[in-house]
Amino acid sequence: MQVNNEHDYRTSWRKIWRYSREGIYKEDTDLLIAEFAATIYLNDRELVTLLCTPEHLEDLAIGFLAVEGLLAKPEDLELAKADYHRGQIWVCSKGAPLATEPNFLKRCLTTGCGKGTTFFDPGKIKEIAPLYQTLKIKPEQINFLLGELQQHSELFRATGGVHSSALCSSEAFIVYREDLGRHNAVDKIIGHCWRHGIDPGQYYLVTSGRISSEILLKAAKMGIEILISRSAPTSLAVSIADQLGVTVVGFARGRRFNVYSNPERLEL
Amino acid sequence: MQVNNEHDYRTSWRKIWRYSREGIYKEDTDLLIAEFAATIYLNDRELVTLLCTPEHLEDLAIGFLAVEGLLAKPEDLELAKADYHRGQIWVCSKGAPLATEPNFLKRCLTTGCGKGTTFFDPGKIKEIAPLYQTLKIKPEQINFLLGELQQHSELFRATGGVHSSALCSSEAFIVYREDLGRHNAVDKIIGHCWRHGIDPGQYYLVTSGRISSEILLKAAKMGIEILISRSAPTSLAVSIADQLGVTVVGFARGRRFNVYSNPERLEL
Numbered sequence: 001m002q003v004n005n006e007h008d009y010r011t012s013w014r015k016i017w018r019y020s021r022e023g024i025y026k027e028d029t030d031l032l033i034a035e036f037a038a039t040i041y042l043n044d045r046e047l048v049t050l051l052c053t054p055e056h057l058e059d060l061a062i063g064f065l066a067v068e069g070l071l072a073k074p075e076d077l078e079l080a081k082a083d084y085h086r087g088q089i090w091v092c093s094k095g096a097p098l099a100t101e102p103n104f105l106k107r108c109l110t111t112g113c114g115k116g117t118t119f120f121d122p123g124k125i126k127e128i129a130p131l132y133q134t135l136k137i138k139p140e141q142i143n144f145l146l147g148e149l150q151q152h153s154e155l156f157r158a159t160g161g162v163h164s165s166a167l168c169s170s171e172a173f174i175v176y177r178e179d180l181g182r183h184n185a186v187d188k189i190i191g192h193c194w195r196h197g198i199d200p201g202q203y204y205l206v207t208s209g210r211i212s213s214e215i216l217l218k219a220a221k222m223g224i225e226i227l228i229s230r231s232a233p234t235s236l237a238v239s240i241a242d243q244l245g246v247t248v249v250g251f252a253r254g255r256r257f258n259v260y261s262n263p264e265r266l267e268l
Numbered sequence: 269m270q271v272n273n274e275h276d277y278r279t280s281w282r283k284i285w286r287y288s289r290e291g292i293y294k295e296d297t298d299l300l301i302a303e304f305a306a307t308i309y310l311n312d313r314e315l316v317t318l319l320c321t322p323e324h325l326e327d328l329a330i331g332f333l334a335v336e337g338l339l340a341k342p343e344d345l346e347l348a349k350a351d352y353h354r355g356q357i358w359v360c361s362k363g364a365p366l367a368t369e370p371n372f373l374k375r376c377l378t379t380g381c382g383k384g385t386t387f388f389d390p391g392k393i394k395e396i397a398p399l400y401q402t403l404k405i406k407p408e409q410i411n412f413l414l415g416e417l418q419q420h421s422e423l424f425r426a427t428g429g430v431h432s433s434a435l436c437s438s439e440a441f442i443v444y445r446e447d448l449g450r451h452n453a454v455d456k457i458i459g460h461c462w463r464h465g466i467d468p469g470q471y472y473l474v475t476s477g478r479i480s481s482e483i484l485l486k487a488a489k490m491g492i493e494i495l496i497s498r499s500a501p502t503s504l505a506v507s508i509a510d511q512l513g514v515t516v517v518g519f520a521r522g523r524r525f526n527v528y529s530n531p532e533r534l535e536l
Contacts, residue, residue: 011503012503014503014506014528016526016527016528017526017527017531017534018524018526018527019407019524019525019526019527019534020524021522021523021524023407023523025407025534025536028526030526030528032500032501032502032503032506032528033500033502033503034502034503034504035480035481035502035503035504035505051480139287139291139293142287159500160499160500160519161478161499161500161501161502180502210429212303212319213303231428231429232300232301232427232428232429233300233429234300234301234302234303234429234448235279235280235282235300235301235302235303236302236303237303238282238300251428254289255289255291256286256287256288256289257287258284258285258286258287258296258298259284259285259286259287260282260284260298260300263285266285266287266293268293
């Protein structure tokens with residue numbers, strides 16, 4: 001979808017007043033990123049409302065539910081349908097484990113940016129299988145992929161208000177997503193893979209945003225061995241990466257980067 | 269508190285492997301930002317867990333509860349005490365309106381980054397009084413305050429993993445806070461003002477992060493007329509700013525900025 005066509009729910013034009021470096025102040029227009037509220041219904045039951053960028057909403061819901069453990073396997077999925085006018089995403093699944101509402105809501109609190117506690121429970125981390133070392137990456141590939149991420153970032157260039165993530169091989173992007181929310185971009189990638197039978201574990205995940213414990217856990221659950229960001233990781237994310245065998249590469253900018261965990265996958 | 273002293277819960281040292289522009293790859297150390305889980309108890313009842321930077325935790329809890337409408341007025345506050353070892357913040361208030369648990373959790377979902385729906389309810393916005401125009405700001409002041417924000421940002425320079433916010437007069441910072449979470453930094457400022465009898469409405473709010481509807485509403489509830497960010501605002505935030513009379517200044521960098529709403533407060 002082209003940014004800023006008139007039916008594009010993702011953005012809207014706005015009259016603004018621009019003050020320039022030279023001290024000139026004048027009316028202008030600017031393209032702003034929308035905040036879209038999408039409510040996920042699982043088996044006709046309202047579960048959660050996410051603030052997101054309105055595209056790939058079915059993938060967003062499926063990725064979110066899969067990572068939350070509310071969808072067991074792709075074969076169970078019977079329906080995924082988004083209503084962009086009402087901001088609703090309907091998902092039906094044969095085998096959905098329906099948590100009771102307070103528990104579910106309690107879990108949701110842990111998935112938002114800036115809220116969470118269950119990730120500090122070592123038991124949670126033990127539920128995820130540590131990753132084998134099957135992939136390698138070269139410095140040139142890291143630099144190339146980060147360069148590509150910036151090139152792709154059409155909505156960011158237009159609005160400055162989104163994060164971007166991509167699942168990639170060493171040479172190309174497999175799935176690329178932008179979203180207002182760092183977590184949503186990753187969930188949209190997970191949902192796409194889930195629906196199209198793609199095994200994310202054979203690829204790298206590249207992201208513009210900070211690597212928090214939650215992003216790390218999402219990646220580890222998908223079997224992703226190498227997670228690359230242009231931003232900082234948190235100490236908790238790196239400590240979980242140690243336990244689960246994920247290679248965390250941070251501050252990948254220009255031709256520099258830092259490896260925070262499992263450096264054996266770097267091929268010099 | 270000095271960044272990186274050994275009792276600083278906010279950060280931790282980590283052995284890393286650094287790849288430089290010149291192709292040199294070697295072991296080094298890096299300071300990482302922590303993710304700290306703090307659970308708020310209001311009148312002995314567990315309410316919510318926030319992921320945050322562990323300092324000014326009492327202010328964080330009070331600001332969060334005040335903005336959520338769970339603390340009515342400063343005189344009601346009987347106790348606010350944080351336990352940094354256990355990650356608990358205890359708040360007791362005489363007049364706390366205790367929402368029933370599912371409702372409260374439902375409300376919480378709307379306050380996280382990337383989750384929310386109630387802000388789309390025009391009724392919610394009508395509960396907030398539109399602001400009078402009592403303040404002005406000059407372009408030089410905007411540039412000065414943004415420069416100061418970057419100067420102050422000690423934790424960001426050390427870790428690259430936090431957002432910063434400041435309540436300021438035209439010449440000086442009144443309260444400055446950094447946090448892993450954009451919302452938390454603002455809540456810590458609100459909590460500080462609430463406890464020290466400071467009227468935030470006579471100052472500007474400057475922030476490093478994106479201006480979402482939620483940050484806009486927090487500012488409007490505090491009576492803040494001018495909100496300045498180095499990042500982008502969302503279209504929803506600007507549309508609420510129109511309704512509530514808040515002046516939104518975005519992309520304030522170098523000597524440039526954009527005014528998105530209520531430009532009358534800009535004094536040329």
